[in-house]
Amino acid sequence: MSPNPSLRKRPNGHLLFTQQFLRHPRQIGSIIPSSAFLERRVIAAADIATAKCVVELGPGTGGMTQAMLDAMAPDARLLSIEINPLFHEQVSRIDDERLIPHLGSATDIRAIADAHGLGLPDAIVSGIPFSTMDQAIGSQILKEVADVLADTGRFVAYQFNPRVGSLGRQFLGTPEIAMELLNIPPMRVFRWAKSPA
Known part of the structure; x- marks a missing residue:
């Protein structure tokens, strides 16, 4: 039986992921990449299959990236x-x-999307750890997400710590929260859905 072609395309970055976690623990939310169970939950929450434009913040070594491409x-x-730079x-x-890979900061979503000729994203997915970053930067990212997301867009953040939920309320309202236990560590999946005015 031949292997699944989508699995062959996945970057093999487990060692790189662990090395970068140990060097930059405040930038990376976990010591190992996301599980397939978490990938499926995030993809469903963000409704990736119907999205025409998706933005991913903090792709790490690309496991979630490839899973979203497979669903898009x-x-x-x-x-x-x-x-x-190494993850990029x-x-x-x-x-x-x-796929448009971009080396840059999540605080600049609109400028980066404009530079690549993209419209407003239908879905934004984030794996960056809001719990370890400076609160002002986290708030700046979430304000940018709220401003740039399409009128019926979805923002999904998968996090070990619940801090993004409280930070996001100011800009996006109250999130739906689910737990994915089949991941190391178990992750909370926060989902905000914009409604047209």
Whole structure:
């Protein structure tokens, strides 16, 4: 039986992920990449299959990136914003014309999306750890998410710590929260859905 082609495309970055966690624990939310169970939960929460434009904040070594590409429509686009140069390099190896890997900060979503000729995202997915970053930066990112998200867009953040829920209320309202226990560590999945005015 031949292996699943989508699995062959996945970056093999477990060692890199662990090394970067040990060097930059405040930038990375976990010591190991996301499980397939967490990937499926996040993809469903963000309704990736119907999104034409997706933004990923903090793709790490690209496991969630590839899972979203596998679920996306053929004409959709995925903008992946990563601040860590080694992770950015790893994600850039994914061979998919729908993917736009960008080295930069999640505080600049609109400027980055504009630079790549993208419209307002239908979904924004974040794995960056809001619990370890400066509160002002976390708030700046969440305000940017609220401002740039399409009128019927979804924002999904998967986090070990619940801090993003309280930070996000000011800009996005009260989130739906689910737990994914089949991940190390278990993760909370926060979902906000915008409604048209």
